[in-house]
Amino acid sequence: MLNFIARRILATVPVLAIVAVLVFLLLRLTPGDPAAILAGDAASADQIARIRISLGLDQPIIVQFGIWIGHLVTGDLGESFYYKIQVADLIAQRLEPTLSLATLTILFSVLVSVPLGVIAAWRFGGWFDRALMGFSVMGFSIPVFVLAYILIWIVSLKLGWLPVQGYKRIADGFWPYLQHLILPSITLSVIFIALIARVTRASVLESLGEDYIRTARAKGLRESQVLIRHALANAAVPIVTVIGIGIALLIGGVVVTESVYAIPGLGRLTVDAVLARDFPTIQGVILFFSLVYVGVNLLVDLSYVFLDPRIRY
Amino acid sequence: MNRNIVVAVLLAAAAGGALAQGEVLRVVPHSNLSILDPVWTTAYMSRNHGYMIYDTLFGTDGKSQIKPQMVESWTESPDHRLWTFKLRKGLAFHDGAPVTGEDVVASLGRWGKRDAMGVALMTFVERMDSPSPDSFRIFLREPCGFLLEALGKPSSNVPFIMPKRVAETDAFNQIDDYTGSGPYVFKRDEFKPGDRAVYLKNTKYKPRAEPASGTTGGKNVYVDRVEWNLALRDVQAQSNALVKGEIDIIESLAFDHYESMSKEKGVKVLKPTLGLQYMCRFNHLHAPFNRAEVRRAALAAFDQRQFLKAQVGVDELYKPCASMFTCGTPYASDVGTELQARSSMRKAQDLLKQSGYDGTPVVLMKPTDLQSIGKLPDVAGQLMRQAGFKVDLQAMDWQTLVSRRAKKDAPSAGGWNMFCTAWVAPDIWSPVNNAALDARGDKSGWFGWPDGPKLQELRSQFMRETDEAKKKKLAEAIQTEAFQLATHAPLGEYVQPVATRQNISGVIMSGLANIYWNVKKN
Numbered sequence: 145m146l147n148f149i150a151r152r153i154l155a156t157v158p159v160l161a162i163v164a165v166l167v168f169l170l171l172r173l174t175p176g177d178p179a180a181i182l183a184g185d186a187a188s189a190d191q192i193a194r195i196r197i198s199l200g201l202d203q204p205i206i207v208q209f210g211i212w213i214g215h216l217v218t219g220d221l222g223e224s225f226y227y228k229i230q231v232a233d234l235i236a237q238r239l240e241p242t243l244s245l246a247t248l249t250i251l252f253s254v255l256v257s258v259p260l261g262v263i264a265a266w267r268f269g270g271w272f273d274r275a276l277m278g279f280s281v282m283g284f285s286i287p288v289f290v291l292a293y294i295l296i297w298i299v300s301l302k303l304g305w306l307p308v309q310g311y312k313r314i315a316d317g318f319w320p321y322l323q324h325l326i327l328p329s330i331t332l333s334v335i336f337i338a339l340i341a342r343v344t345r346a347s348v349l350e351s352l353g354e355d356y357i358r359t360a361r362a363k364g365l366r367e368s369q370v371l372i373r374h375a376l377a378n379a380a381v382p383i384v385t386v387i388g389i390g391i392a393l394l395i396g397g398v399v400v401t402e403s404v405y406a407i408p409g410l411g412r413l414t415v416d417a418v419l420a421r422d423f424p425t426i427q428g429v430i431l432f433f434s435l436v437y438v439g440v441n442l443l444v445d446l447s448y449v450f451l452d453p454r455i456r457y
Numbered sequence: 458m459n460r461n462i463v464v465a466v467l468l469a470a471a472a473g474g475a476l477a478q479g480e481v482l483r484v485v486p487h488s489n490l491s492i493l494d495p496v497w498t499t500a501y502m503s504r505n506h507g508y509m510i511y512d513t514l515f516g517t518d519g520k521s522q523i524k525p526q527m528v529e530s531w532t533e534s535p536d537h538r539l540w541t542f543k544l545r546k547g548l549a550f551h552d553g554a555p556v557t558g559e560d561v562v563a564s565l566g567r568w569g570k571r572d573a574m575g576v577a578l579m580t581f582v583e584r585m586d587s588p589s590p591d592s593f594r595i596f597l598r599e600p601c602g603f604l605l606e607a608l609g610k611p612s613s614n615v616p617f618i619m620p621k622r623v624a625e626t627d628a629f630n631q632i633d634d635y636t637g638s639g640p641y642v643f644k645r646d647e648f649k650p651g652d653r654a655v656y657l658k659n660t661k662y663k664p665r666a667e668p669a670s671g672t673t674g675g676k677n678v679y680v681d682r683v684e685w686n687l688a689l690r691d692v693q694a695q696s697n698a699l700v701k702g703e704i705d706i707i708e709s710l711a712f713d714h715y716e717s718m719s720k721e722k723g724v725k726v727l728k729p730t731l732g733l734q735y736m737c738r739f740n741h742l743h744a745p746f747n748r749a750e751v752r753r754a755a756l757a758a759f760d761q762r763q764f765l766k767a768q769v770g771v772d773e774l775y776k777p778c779a780s781m782f783t784c785g786t787p788y789a790s791d792v793g794t795e796l797q798a799r800s801s802m803r804k805a806q807d808l809l810k811q812s813g814y815d816g817t818p819v820v821l822m823k824p825t826d827l828q829s830i831g832k833l834p835d836v837a838g839q840l841m842r843q844a845g846f847k848v849d850l851q852a853m854d855w856q857t858l859v860s861r862r863a864k865k866d867a868p869s870a871g872g873w874n875m876f877c878t879a880w881v882a883p884d885i886w887s888p889v890n891n892a893a894l895d896a897r898g899d900k901s902g903w904f905g906w907p908d909g910p911k912l913q914e915l916r917s918q919f920m921r922e923t924d925e926a927k928k929k930k931l932a933e934a935i936q937t938e939a940f941q942l943a944t945h946a947p948l949g950e951y952v953q954p955v956a957t958r959q960n961i962s963g964v965i966m967s968g969l970a971n972i973y974w975n976v977k978k979n
Contacts, residue, residue: 300701412688
């Protein structure tokens with residue numbers, strides 16, 4: 145097991161290296177000059193040229209790449225062109241809102257979707273199953289911003305129960321923190337509930353046809369025990385895989401939700417950085433996202449060992 | 458513990474928190490604040506940040522007149538070459554140090570290297586010094602007709618006064634010390650880019666006695682803290698938050714929301730006195746717009762109402778204005794504007810035929826992500842097609858456009874022929890600072906690079922003229938020549954509405970900049 149973990153951690157190095165090279169080159173091929181953006185609308189060509197020199201953008205690409213990689217291997221992601229703040233600090237500032245939103249969304253999604261999926265599989269073909277399938281089609285289809293505006297209109301503006309926008313740090317108090325996350329989490333959860341419920345249903349449905357389920361029932365176990373301890377436990381691997389992908393997606397970018405609810409998270413930071421051609425920030429956040437993807441996938445793989453004793457690394 | 462006691466303790470804690478925080482003004486600015494050095498960039502957000510924390514020597518009032526701000530009095534020598542200024546008593550930086558003439562000289566020196574008007578001013582300046590802590594002098598090589606205009610200019614780059622140690626920073630590097638002497642103190646530790654910027658009332662600030670007007674007068678602060686919400690950028694979410702009372706001011710209300718918000722209870726919509734001007738800029742370096750006859754044909758086709766209707770849509774927020782200087786400001790006139798003021802498609806078609814236009818396509822850049830100007834290229838493209846132009850409308854994000862417009866290459870090699878933009882009134886209201894009138898060919902400071910020696914000569918005369926009546930005559934001549942040359946196409950003016958909660962009063966709606974002194978929250 146330790147050997148497997150070590151190999152997987154080592155495997156992240158070439159992954160990150162490839163990502164670093166690709167991101168760096170793609171950014172340089174993208175039209176748009178950070179110096180022109182920084183200088184402002186009324187700046188002259190001469191001013192823009194001076195800024196380009198001060199940012200080191202007048203250097204050949206290979207020199208720029210060498211400087212960046214040199215800093216990167218020492219753990220320095222560089223300084224944002226735009227904000228003159230270390231990229232690592234920018235990511236740290238935006239991590240709490242994104243992590244909070246992702247955690248609450250996944251928690252809510254799992255708590256709702258897994259039981260729904262299990263019940264739908266148990267009552268396969270019945271009204272509940274059909275209703276859940278209908279809901280999941282709707283969940284996949286409705287654009288996030290439409291759902292967000294509907295929820296804001298009803299819950300915040302008409303009922304006045306929750307704030308319209310904003311984010312409060314956990315240090316500002318737990319209730320204000322939670323209050324500001326409920327609507328964004330519900331908005332984001334709908335698509336994940338639809339996805340996880342469908343996967344759970346399919347997976348549990350497959351398990352329910354297995355011999356060990358028939359054996360469990362023959363032993364006289366209660367139906368709930370059959371469903372949870374035998375069917376669900378054996379169906380867990382695909383469910384956990386989907387949840388893992390969900391976590392990575394949520395951390396990687398929930399730009400629309402962050403924009404509609406004014407949450408200063410990593411998704412918004414990425415979009416701002418792309419629009420401003422803030423190369424160090426884009427490079428930093430994409431490397432960070434890659435690391436998150438690799439890390440989450442590793443955790444998902446490790447969880448298989450606990451979920452299915454037949455799996456060994 | 459008894460539940461009532463717990464509730465009482467929580468309420469007391471909440472009340473204590475509220476008292477400790479004081480009156481908070483929550484503002485949604487028009488954009489994100491990223492660069493904190495208002496002399497380094499011309500970005501309007503950085504300018505507005507500057508107004509919060511810095512003070513200025515002069516300012517511009519609501520009637521576009523220059524008035525003293527940090528300056529108490531000044532004298533001008535009979536030959537107009539020596540100007541002596543005395544600073545007001547009681548001026549102090551946020552760290553408690555007094556503002557001195559040396560701080561002023563250093564600040565003007567740095568600004569004079571960055572700002573277009575500052576650079577122009579410095580060509581007249583022989584030297585500056587500070588004979589005593591509360592005064593400074595400007596020695597000119599020859600009389601300059603816009604010295605006070607430059608020192609009191611209200612928009613980017615504003616000559617903000619910084620401590621000497623800060624102002625000595627290289628003009629091409631950003632400052633990292635935000636000590637000012639303005640009405641607010643910047644809370645650096647609470648600044649989170651893309652999230653929020655916080656300003657605290659400068660309790661030691663000594664406002665002038667005159668009422669606030671434009672960027673002049675008493676900068677009285679009636680709130681303890683101003684918070685700029687930099688995360689709230691979705692226009693629908695902004696309106697929702699204002700209706701719910703979660704924010705106090707939306708600096709830039711979307712035109713689409715103007716009518717609904719005007720009817721909303723608890724909200725009021727304000728209109729500035731001065732507007733912004735839309736314009737389309739021709740690239741004078743490349744065909745087909747390297748010939749004045751072709752540019753004039755396009756000008757004749759541009760009916761301002763078509764642009765304003767498509768882009769703004771709300772009748773009471775726009776008005777046609779053919780002047781190249783913002784209507785309602787001192788140098789605005791209709792002299793020489795006939796081609797634009799009486800635009801006619803028939804005339805445009807005739808002019809284009811006479812010009813010998815060879816069908817070279819016009820590469821027209823359209824920003825897809827900037828709602829405020831995104832429809833202008835569509836209208837321009839359609840009107841030009843009707844006039845007989847071939848138009849190649851190329852969509853791109855604004856930042857790509859900004860980068861591409863700096864290129865002098867031919868359109869086929871990644872260059873361009875035309876783009877459209879908008880300017881705030883003070884950036885174009887004078888022949889000195891209207892960047893679109895800089896006609897020094899490929900040495901021009903702004904993109905498009907018109908070449909007009911006569912126009913340059915008139916601008917040079919304007920800069921040297923000290924008599925106001927003669928300056929107005931020169932401004933008319935400059936405008937006439939600019940229309941002959943067809944430097945650019947003014948497309949009319951609009952005002953950017955501001956929405957506030959009903960309990961907010963005293964917002965200065967001059968249209969010069971977004972400033973937050975004088976604002977009361979009742």
